[in-house]
Amino acid sequence: MPAMRDEAPIFRFNEQRPHLVSRTIDRVVDTTEDVLRSLNDAAYHETRRLDKARRAKDVERLAQWRSLAKRLGRMSEPQRRARLRELVSEYAHDIAGNFDPRVHKLSTRLIPALVTSLLSPSKLPRLVRHPQQLFSLDALRDKVVVQGNVDHLRKLAKNSTLIFVPTHSSNMDSIVFGFALERSRLPPATYGAGKNLFTNPLLSFFMHNLGAYKVDRRLRHRIYKDCLKAYSAVLIEEGYHSLFFPGGTRSRSGRIEQRLKLGLMGTGIEAYTRTLMANKERRVYFVPATINYLLTLEAESLIGDFLSEAGRERYIIEDDESSRLGRVTTFSRQLLGMNGSVVIRFGRPLDPFGCDVDEDGQSHDRRGRRIDPASYVRNLDGEVNLDQQRNAQYTRELGQRIADEYKRETVAMSTNIVAAACFEQLREHTGGGDLFDTLRVRDHVCPRDDLARKARRIRDDLLDLEKSERIHVAGNVRGCSGGDIVAQAMRAFRGYHTIKVLDHAADGLALRDPKLLFYYQNRLVPHGVAWDANAPRATPPAGAGANTGGRR
Amino acid sequence: MHVGILGGGPWGMALAKAARRARSTTMLCSRRHQDGSLKGIKITAELAELATTRLIIVAVPSDKARALARELGKYLDGSHVLVHGIRGLSGDELSTISDVIREETPVRRIGALGGPVQADELAEGRASAIVVGSAFGDVTSAVTKALSGRWLQVHTTRDLRGLEWASALVGCLSIGLGYVQARQDVSPGLLAALISRGVDEAASIAVAAGAKRETLYGLGGYGDLLASMALPDRPEVILGRELAAGKTLQQARDSAHLRIEAIELVPRIARFAHQAGITPAIFDGLTSILTGQADPEETVRALFSA
Numbered sequence: 001m002p003a004m005r006d007e008a009p010i011f012r013f014n015e016q017r018p019h020l021v022s023r024t025i026d027r028v029v030d031t032t033e034d035v036l037r038s039l040n041d042a043a044y045h046e047t048r049r050l051d052k053a054r055r056a057k058d059v060e061r062l063a064q065w066r067s068l069a070k071r072l073g074r075m076s077e078p079q080r081r082a083r084l085r086e087l088v089s090e091y092a093h094d095i096a097g098n099f100d101p102r103v104h105k106l107s108t109r110l111i112p113a114l115v116t117s118l119l120s121p122s123k124l125p126r127l128v129r130h131p132q133q134l135f136s137l138d139a140l141r142d143k144v145v146v147q148g149n150v151d152h153l154r155k156l157a158k159n160s161t162l163i164f165v166p167t168h169s170s171n172m173d174s175i176v177f178g179f180a181l182e183r184s185r186l187p188p189a190t191y192g193a194g195k196n197l198f199t200n201p202l203l204s205f206f207m208h209n210l211g212a213y214k215v216d217r218r219l220r221h222r223i224y225k226d227c228l229k230a231y232s233a234v235l236i237e238e239g240y241h242s243l244f245f246p247g248g249t250r251s252r253s254g255r256i257e258q259r260l261k262l263g264l265m266g267t268g269i270e271a272y273t274r275t276l277m278a279n280k281e282r283r284v285y286f287v288p289a290t291i292n293y294l295l296t297l298e299a300e301s302l303i304g305d306f307l308s309e310a311g312r313e314r315y316i317i318e319d320d321e322s323s324r325l326g327r328v329t330t331f332s333r334q335l336l337g338m339n340g341s342v343v344i345r346f347g348r349p350l351d352p353f354g355c356d357v358d359e360d361g362q363s364h365d366r367r368g369r370r371i372d373p374a375s376y377v378r379n380l381d382g383e384v385n386l387d388q389q390r391n392a393q394y395t396r397e398l399g400q401r402i403a404d405e406y407k408r409e410t411v412a413m414s415t416n417i418v419a420a421a422c423f424e425q426l427r428e429h430t431g432g433g434d435l436f437d438t439l440r441v442r443d444h445v446c447p448r449d450d451l452a453r454k455a456r457r458i459r460d461d462l463l464d465l466e467k468s469e470r471i472h473v474a475g476n477v478r479g480c481s482g483g484d485i486v487a488q489a490m491r492a493f494r495g496y497h498t499i500k501v502l503d504h505a506a507d508g509l510a511l512r513d514p515k516l517l518f519y520y521q522n523r524l525v526p527h528g529v530a531w532d533a534n535a536p537r538a539t540p541p542a543g544a545g546a547n548t549g550g551r552r
Numbered sequence: 553m554h555v556g557i558l559g560g561g562p563w564g565m566a567l568a569k570a571a572r573r574a575r576s577t578t579m580l581c582s583r584r585h586q587d588g589s590l591k592g593i594k595i596t597a598e599l600a601e602l603a604t605t606r607l608i609i610v611a612v613p614s615d616k617a618r619a620l621a622r623e624l625g626k627y628l629d630g631s632h633v634l635v636h637g638i639r640g641l642s643g644d645e646l647s648t649i650s651d652v653i654r655e656e657t658p659v660r661r662i663g664a665l666g667g668p669v670q671a672d673e674l675a676e677g678r679a680s681a682i683v684v685g686s687a688f689g690d691v692t693s694a695v696t697k698a699l700s701g702r703w704l705q706v707h708t709t710r711d712l713r714g715l716e717w718a719s720a721l722v723g724c725l726s727i728g729l730g731y732v733q734a735r736q737d738v739s740p741g742l743l744a745a746l747i748s749r750g751v752d753e754a755a756s757i758a759v760a761a762g763a764k765r766e767t768l769y770g771l772g773g774y775g776d777l778l779a780s781m782a783l784p785d786r787p788e789v790i791l792g793r794e795l796a797a798g799k800t801l802q803q804a805r806d807s808a809h810l811r812i813e814a815i816e817l818v819p820r821i822a823r824f825a826h827q828a829g830i831t832p833a834i835f836d837g838l839t840s841i842l843t844g845q846a847d848p849e850e851t852v853r854a855l856f857s858a
Contacts (some may be wrong), residue, residue: 140650353630353660365658367625375630376660380606380694382631389689390661397660 008157008187009239011101020234022091025085027230028223035080036072038223042087043069045221059399062342084223091227097213098188104499144176147411147472148346153287156349156361160283162235163268166190167256167290167406168245169367170297171320173329174212175241177291180344190235191243192228192264229267229505232343236271236284246402250298252306254522256290256410258403265402268354273377273391276384281374283361286398288405292474294413294492296519297321302504303519307439340413340476341492347409354401360457391476407526411472412462418489420530421454422502422511427531435533437515447508448486455489456482461529471527553577555698556605558624560584564611566674568593568712573677574701577625579605603627607635607694608667614813617733618652625657632657633691635684637665640721640813644763646824648716663691664712666719666772674704681705683772685715690763697823707771714758714767715748721754721768722776723788724814724821728838728855729780730792735852746834746855748778753834757821760828787812796848818842 050062104246193212247257275282322329356361493501524530558668560582571578581602663686692708697741700706755768787808794804825832
């Protein structure tokens with residue numbers, strides 16, 4: 001391993017762990033002003049959550065919470081504070097991860113195998129017995145393409161803390177992103193992984209020892225969220241490079257996320273401000289990144305969830321393709337069989353106030369003038385202070401900037417382009433019907449040349465957008481014909497999705513799965529190149545009556 | 553409170569006097585020669601000196617805003633608070649002045665002033681109300697400290713975009729007010745219909761631009777337009793009145809003396825509204841008034857029945 005990465009703080013994590021946990025506990029306890037209210041809020045949420053509990057541990061827990069709720073009013077303030085400290089301590093210890101360099105070394109060789117053994121602990125021993133089945137990182141080199149100015153990031157990583165904020169569309173993301181960091185000789189990052197990803201013992205082992213900290217998404221109360229945020233802030237202050245997904249959850253519709261969750265993002269500004277207040281300034285940089293898949297492992301479940309009549313987005317989906325060994329294996333084979341099937345693009349680094357940052361880590365305003373980021377957290381008397389409302393607004397603005405960078409750094413793949421072309425066909429067929437009219441069309445056959453022509457036109461439009469730095473176009477669709485783009489997409493779809501998305505028919509190509517086409521085309525909606533199902537309905541073309549049967 | 557004002561015209565001077573009255577340490581930056589009424593206010597012609605105060609209020613004509621912001625931006629950093637009192641939206645994209653400030657300076661703590669207060673009321677210390685809008689609490693509280701007193705109520709809103717659009721839209725609606733007020737048969741009912749329906753239409757347009765509807769119904773929108781009823785000398789009102797009397801646009805402009813942003817803004821706003829799927833009957837009516845295509849009776853009927 002290159003010497004620079006050995007210095008990365010994460011390699012000292014295990015020694016520092018008690019210190020980090022204790023700082024977190026003190027931080028939360030010291031900054032909780034209304035202890036009664038916080039404990040009451042926790043008791044309320046937890047008693048609701050555990051109300052229908054069956055497991056003995058949960059039933060006991062429920063009893064404890066009920067008892068606390070009854071006693072709270074009569075407890076003295078020191079007693080409440082003590083109880084708060086106990087609770088916070090329990091959470092902080094549960095959250096705090098681990099980092100084992102030996103496991104890290106092993107995992108970088110095992111990442112491809114990890115993919116196929118996501119579920120079955122029994123598979124890994126077999127792979128270990130037959131090491132020729134283990135791929136080296138080199139085998140992934142052409143399949144997983146990494147783009148962006150990584151030299152710049154490596155330089156910044158030496159003396160500052162990086163916070164990677166990638167887009168999120170799949171449970172594969174943390175694995176392929178970890179690979180991208182490794183490939184780029186960037187240091188590993190700590191990250192909050194949902195507790196549901198720890199249920200698999202093998203995956204849990206790896207997650208724990210790769211610096212993941214555990215996030216229990218079932219816990220919605222203030223104290224727990226404060227613990228998570230405090231832990232994240234403490235890590236960043238102490239120089240641990242971090243990773244989280246501002247989208248919060250995998251995109252259900254396939255669209256690149258534009259409304260971001262700001263809770264963890266805010267810890268970046270807080271951490272930076274605290275280092276200033278302690279006179280130990282440590283710069284913090286956000287690194288937006290896009291993870292672009294030719295195919296998404298869980299596309300069918302995700303779009304199904306998005307469209308489902310039941311409507312309510314399930315925040316945690318535990319029973320999708322990533323929990324089925326067969327699907328994961330097929331997917332990995334497909335992924336590993338096609339060049340450029342995953343493109344990870346690192347965007348330009350930003351300071352916590354959304355300013356661009358140069359090679360030396362200096363912030364610049366939009367006119368290119370150098371600016372001291374510390375000035376943003378000074379009050380009118382010139383003193384650095386922690387102003388929650390001010391920092392929350394900065395975070396909102398940073399979120400907007402990151403959302404813009406996501407659009408800019410999207411890499412359009414053949415599947416997105418062909419899906420957009422197909423959807424255009426379907427909409428023409430329905431005469432501008434609404435989304436559900438379009439999704440109901442079954443087995444529409446489109447002449448191959450028409451589709452190829454549309455795909456080429458969309459690709460050319462994207463190349464124009466690329467010139468004004470508003471998107472990127474994948475290497476393997478840049479210079480080829482429309483027919484080639486269609487062929488590439490068909491090859492991708494054919495190898496994986498259960499329904500043949502695009503199929504040969506007597507007089508053209510049959511569009512068999514409008515839902516998946518919708519998923520893949522949604523990636524290009526923010527760029528104005530694919531149909532926006534949420535936009536106000538356009539006036540239907542004249543004479544559209546015949547083809548609009550079934551419109552509400 | 554230390555406050556710096558950029559702009560030596562009537563509005564800038566009025567703000568400087570209001571700040572002085574509120575016992576703020578006040579600096580006025582202007583290249584114009586100033587009269588003696590500014591005792592107690594430090595005068596400078598240098599932007600660098602102005603930048604030594606952290607709270608700066610910009611009160612310059614909208615067509616000078618970008619160049620001045622770029623120039624001033626050289627002396628500012630992230631700790632400055634920049635608030636503008638400039639009515640207008642620039643370019644085909646209808647950018648707000650806060651957009652311009654964000655592009656041309658490193659400042660993020662940005663705010664805007666709006667509301668019914670007029671320059672002469674502010675200068676003379678007559679009781680009035682002003683609105684400051686900003687997403688940042690420290691901006692609104694700094695401006696409140698700098699300006700408020702027994703005679704000037706400072707109201708605050710978090711909806712900066714809404715306040716800026718409200719100021720611009722109300723400027724446009726004031727033309728319609730002048731136009732209608734000039735009629736022989738004007739009735740309170742007609743004026744009320746125009747004001748109410750006008751603000752309602754403006755609110756829909758502002759929401760399409762990202763504002764909050766309620767901002768238009770508050771002091772910065774409704775309040776500002778209501779004040780116009782009692783301001784026969786307001787330039788937009790004069791313009792409307794002259795156009796109603798059959799003058800050409802150029803003649804009407806000359807009567808108003810001052811540059812009127814709204815003339816160029818009205819058709820652009822009408823276009824924006826159509827693109828957003830809104831039918832802007834009143835802004836379409838204002839457009840035809842300004843382009844001289846209006847039959848006066850038809851126009852008033854359209855404005856009235858919007």
